[in-house]
Amino acid sequence: MVDLNSLLYPRSIAVIGASTQPDKVGGMPIRLLRDLGYAGRIYPVNASAAEVQGLPAYSSLSDIGEPVDLAIVAVPASASQDVMAQLAGNGTRAAVVFTSGFAEAGGAGVQMQERLARSAQQAGITLLGPNCLGAMNLRERVFATFSPIALSGTPPVGEVGLVSQSGAFGAYAFALAREAGLGLSHWVTTGNEAGLQVADVIEWLAHDPNTRVILAYIEGCRDGARLRRALAAARAAGKPVVVTKVGTTEAGARSAQSHTASLAGEDAVYQAVFDAYGVHRAHTLEEFFRLGYVLSRGRRPATWQRTSGGDADAVTPLAIVTVSGGVGIMMADRAEELGLPLPPMPDDAAAALRTAIPFASTANPIDVTGQIVAQPRVFMDAIANVARSGAYGSVAVFLAGGANAPRFWPELQQTIGALSEAADAAPLMMSGLVDDDKRAWLEARGCLVFREPGHAVEAVATLARAAALEDARGDDAMEGQAQSDPHDDLLRDIPPVATALSEYEAMRLLAEAGVPVAPHDLARDAEEAVRIAERLGYPVVVKLCSREILHKSDVGGVALNLANAQAVRDAFGRMAHAVAGLRTDNGTPVAFDGALVARMVRGWGEVMVGVRRDPVFGLVALAGIGGTAVEIFRQTACGLAPLSREQARAMLHASRVAALCEGHRGHPQVDLNAAAQVLASVSQLAAELGDRLDTIEINPFIVTAQGLVAADAVVTLRADTHGAL
Structure with a gap:
C-alpha cells in the first residue's frame, strides 16, 4: 500500500514557486494554510523575494536546511524535472504538482510526465498529479490546493473521505459537502495520476482510522488490479465505497480520455467490478452525496434469512408508516423494486391502531391518515409499536408537514427519543418537511431525514446492502486464486504462435473442465464421420475443424440435422473441398483438421456463455440469451472471472437467462443452480488458462430438460504467451 501520511499528515510544507500574491496558484496554498489554521511549518520557496505573505522566503529548497514532508509544486511544466531533482536531494517525502501541460496535452507532455513519474519513483517521493487541484486534510487543517473554495467555509470535520480524478468535480463536491453539512476527513484530487491513482487513495483511506465512508469520482482506470485491490481493502475494512463513474457512453469515454489521459473501459465491466466488491454506485451528484450521508450516519438495519429455490438471501423487512395513502403506495412500489419485503402489521399493533382509528389501514404501508393532527399520539404509538415489534428491520415514516405542527413535534420528540435508547427498536427513516434544527435533532438520534419519500426507502435498501456486505466481508470470492492449470497437456501441443x-x-477443453458438451468426436475422413454418426445416433451435426477458421458457417462449414450416412459423407466432402482453396492472411494453405461430428441437441432455448479479456480488468465472464438473439437484444450480464456459483446465478437472473430455465409453455424447469455451476466452471477454466487465453465463447448452450449443453465453442488465444502456463 502506498503511504499517504506525508501527503495528508505533513509536519512541514514547502511551496515551490510561492507567490507574494495570495490569489495566484503559487500563493493560494500559503494563504489557506495560514488563514485556516495549519499548525506545521511552512516554507515558501521564491528566488526573487525575501518574504512571501509575511513568511521568510527561501531562494531554493536546499536553503531550508532540513527535509520537508510535503512539497507543493507550482512551477511551469518545463521546470518540473529540475524541481523533482531538488526534492530528491532534500529528502522530501511527498509532492503535489499543480502544473498542467503534461499527458493531457499529448506529444511532448506525455514524455515529460513519464520522466516526472520515474524521477519521483526513484526518489521514493509520493507524487500527486500533475494537473491536479491538490489535497486537504480537514482535521489537521492541511490545504495543499490552489482552489479558493475553502475560503468560503469548510465542511464539518467528519469521517467521509472524498477522492476525485477531476479537480473541478472535486471543488464542486467540496462545496456541496459544505452545503449539506457532510463531514469530511480527507479530500484528494488525482489529476493525471502520474503517481497516485484514485485506487491508491481508496486503499489508504480503507486503513485510515479517521475515515468510515469513501466517496470516489472516476473517469477511467489504467490499472484494474490496483483498483480491485483497493476496493477489496475497503470491503475487508467494512468501509462502504460510493462511486460516480463517468464515461459510460462512447462519447463520454472519449471525453474522459482526453480530459485526464485515462483509459475509460466498457461501463458493464466497471459495473461488474463494483458489484464484485459491494460498491454503491451513484449516477447523479445528488445521489452521490445522499449515499454518503446515508452510509456515514445511518444505523444498519437487521436482516432475516429467506430461502427461495434452495438459496438463502438476506432480506430486510420494512414497515412504512404514513399519513397519506397515496405516498404510502409510492413508497411501497419503491420497496418492492428494491427487494424490501413489506410484512403486514403485527396483530396486536394492528388492533390498537384500528381501535383508535377504525378507518386506518393496518396493511403495509400503514396509513394512519390525516388524523395525526387531531390524534398525534396514535401516530406515535403506531411508529413505536412496529419499531419494537421485532417484525421489521427498519421503519420508513412519511409525516408530510406534521413536524411543524405545535402539538405534533413534542410528541415526535418523545417517541424518537425513547426509540433511540431502546436496544430492540428498528432504525427509523423520516420523510417530510423538517426545518434544519429539527432535522439536526432527529439525526443526532439516528433518524435520517429526507424530503423525497422514495429516498427514505432507498436509504433502507442501501444500509441493508451495506450490512450484508459487512457480514460477508472476509468471504470475498473474487480474491480467491484459480486452481493450478489441469489442461497443460492439451495446450502443450498448441504452437505458441497459435491464436x-x-x-x-475447444470442446475437449470444456469437457475436461466439467462443462456439459454435446456428444461428439473428430473424423479425419468421410467414412470415419459416418462411423461416428452411427455410434452417436442420428440426427447429427457435422462441422469443419480448423484452428484458422472460427466462423465456419461463412465457408459452408456447418451442416445441421443430418439424418443418414450419405448426408454425412456429402457434408464432409463439401467441407474438405471448401478448405482446399482457402489461404491464411500470410498466404499459407488453411489447415484442415477434419470434421467434428456431434449429436444434434434439441431444446427450447439458447444461451451464450463466454469469457473475454478486458484490457484493464482482465478476464470477464458474460452470459446472455444466445443464438442470433445475442446480437439483436444484447441482453447480457458480466462478472469478473472466476465466478462463484452465487455470482453466476445472479448473472443468469440479470441477463434473463434464468427465465429460460424456469420452464414456460410446457417446457420442464431446469435446475438453475446447475446452470449457474456451468457458468462458474467456464469462468474457472478461463482463470486457469490465465495469460494465454483471449476469449472463450460458447454459443449456443442449448437449454434442455437435462440442463445446459454446449453445442458450439470458440476459444481464442494470445500468441507468444505459452510460457505463462
Whole structure:
C-alpha cells in the first residue's frame, strides 16, 4: 500500500514557486494554510523575494536546511524535472504538482510526465498529479490546493473521505459537502495520476482510522488490479465505497480520455467490478452525496434469512408508516423494486391502531391518515409499536408537514427519543418537511431525514446492502486464486504462435473442465464421420475443424440435422473441398483438421456463455440469451472471472437467462443452480488458462430438460504467451 501520511499528515510544507500574491496558484496554498489554521511549518520557496505573505522566503529548497514532508509544486511544466531533482536531494517525502501541460496535452507532455513519474519513483517521493487541484486534510487543517473554495467555509470535520480524478468535480463536491453539512476527513484530487491513482487513495483511506465512508469520482482506470485491490481493502475494512463513474457512453469515454489521459473501459465491466466488491454506485451528484450521508450516519438495519429455490438471501423487512395513502403506495412500489419485503402489521399493533382509528389501514404501508393532527399520539404509538415489534428491520415514516405542527413535534420528540435508547427498536427513516434544527435533532438520534419519500426507502435498501456486505466481508470470492492449470497437456501441443483452438480442441477443453458438451468426436475422413454418426445416433451435426477458421458457417462449414450416412459423407466432402482453396492472411494453405461430428441437441432455448479479456480488468465472464438473439437484444450480464456459483446465478437472473430455465409453455424447469455451476466452471477454466487465453465463447448452450449443453465453442488465444502456463 502506498503511504499517504506525508501527503495528508505533513509536519512541514514547502511551496515551490510561492507567490507574494495570495490569489495566484503559487500563493493560494500559503494563504489557506495560514488563514485556516495549519499548525506545521511552512516554507515558501521564491528566488526573487525575501518574504512571501509575511513568511521568510527561501531562494531554493536546499536553503531550508532540513527535509520537508510535503512539497507543493507550482512551477511551469518545463521546470518540473529540475524541481523533482531538488526534492530528491532534500529528502522530501511527498509532492503535489499543480502544473498542467503534461499527458493531457499529448506529444511532448506525455514524455515529460513519464520522466516526472520515474524521477519521483526513484526518489521514493509520493507524487500527486500533475494537473491536479491538490489535497486537504480537514482535521489537521492541511490545504495543499490552489482552489479558493475553502475560503468560503469548510465542511464539518467528519469521517467521509472524498477522492476525485477531476479537480473541478472535486471543488464542486467540496462545496456541496459544505452545503449539506457532510463531514469530511480527507479530500484528494488525482489529476493525471502520474503517481497516485484514485485506487491508491481508496486503499489508504480503507486503513485510515479517521475515515468510515469513501466517496470516489472516476473517469477511467489504467490499472484494474490496483483498483480491485483497493476496493477489496475497503470491503475487508467494512468501509462502504460510493462511486460516480463517468464515461459510460462512447462519447463520454472519449471525453474522459482526453480530459485526464485515462483509459475509460466498457461501463458493464466497471459495473461488474463494483458489484464484485459491494460498491454503491451513484449516477447523479445528488445521489452521490445522499449515499454518503446515508452510509456515514445511518444505523444498519437487521436482516432475516429467506430461502427461495434452495438459496438463502438476506432480506430486510420494512414497515412504512404514513399519513397519506397515496405516498404510502409510492413508497411501497419503491420497496418492492428494491427487494424490501413489506410484512403486514403485527396483530396486536394492528388492533390498537384500528381501535383508535377504525378507518386506518393496518396493511403495509400503514396509513394512519390525516388524523395525526387531531390524534398525534396514535401516530406515535403506531411508529413505536412496529419499531419494537421485532417484525421489521427498519421503519420508513412519511409525516408530510406534521413536524411543524405545535402539538405534533413534542410528541415526535418523545417517541424518537425513547426509540433511540431502546436496544430492540428498528432504525427509523423520516420523510417530510423538517426545518434544519429539527432535522439536526432527529439525526443526532439516528433518524435520517429526507424530503423525497422514495429516498427514505432507498436509504433502507442501501444500509441493508451495506450490512450484508459487512457480514460477508472476509468471504470475498473474487480474491480467491484459480486452481493450478489441469489442461497443460492439451495446450502443450498448441504452437505458441497459435491464436485459436479448433472446435474439437475447444470442446475437449470444456469437457475436461466439467462443462456439459454435446456428444461428439473428430473424423479425419468421410467414412470415419459416418462411423461416428452411427455410434452417436442420428440426427447429427457435422462441422469443419480448423484452428484458422472460427466462423465456419461463412465457408459452408456447418451442416445441421443430418439424418443418414450419405448426408454425412456429402457434408464432409463439401467441407474438405471448401478448405482446399482457402489461404491464411500470410498466404499459407488453411489447415484442415477434419470434421467434428456431434449429436444434434434439441431444446427450447439458447444461451451464450463466454469469457473475454478486458484490457484493464482482465478476464470477464458474460452470459446472455444466445443464438442470433445475442446480437439483436444484447441482453447480457458480466462478472469478473472466476465466478462463484452465487455470482453466476445472479448473472443468469440479470441477463434473463434464468427465465429460460424456469420452464414456460410446457417446457420442464431446469435446475438453475446447475446452470449457474456451468457458468462458474467456464469462468474457472478461463482463470486457469490465465495469460494465454483471449476469449472463450460458447454459443449456443442449448437449454434442455437435462440442463445446459454446449453445442458450439470458440476459444481464442494470445500468441507468444505459452510460457505463462
